[in-house]
Amino acid sequence: MNLPEQPPLIRSGNQPERSWWWRLESAGGDLVEVERSLADQRFPSQSDAESWVGEIWADLAEAGVEAVSLFDGERMVYGPMPLSAS
Numbered sequence: 001m002n003l004p005e006q007p008p009l010i011r012s013g014n015q016p017e018r019s020w021w022w023r024l025e026s027a028g029g030d031l032v033e034v035e036r037s038l039a040d041q042r043f044p045s046q047s048d049a050e051s052w053v054g055e056i057w058a059d060l061a062e063a064g065v066e067a068v069s070l071f072d073g074e075r076m077v078y079g080p081m082p083l084s085a086s
Contacts, residue, residue, distance in 0.1 A: 018042035019073045020049040025080055027066040034063040046070070046077065057083050 020043040024032045033039070038060060043049040053060070053068060060068070061083045069079025 018044050020044070020046055021071050022049065022053055023069040023071060023076075023079065024060060024065045025067045025069060026064070027082075029067075029080060032063070032065045034060070034065060038063060046072070 021041060024034055024039065026032050038056065041049075041052060043052060049070060053070075057068075065083060067080035067082045069081070070077045
């Protein structure tokens with residue numbers, strides 16, 4: 001008995017664009033340099049970016065980041081958003 005061949009899996013060669021990122025800032029709006037594991041993070045969606053900053057904000061604050069601004073590519077979506085609770 002011959003079974004029909006399985007159809008090929010459809011796979012996009014493109015990875016989702018990771019255009020969402022956070023600018024890490026001082027209270028005055030200057031860029032804050034942090035260790036590489038905290039810097040240069042890119043995300044495929046706003047939700048992913050917001051989840052990440054929600055999980056890592058205390059580490060960012062400890063590294064000297066006082067505020068963050070969210071970008072989608074070159075467009076600022078919102079910010080600066082302070083990391084302090086006050």
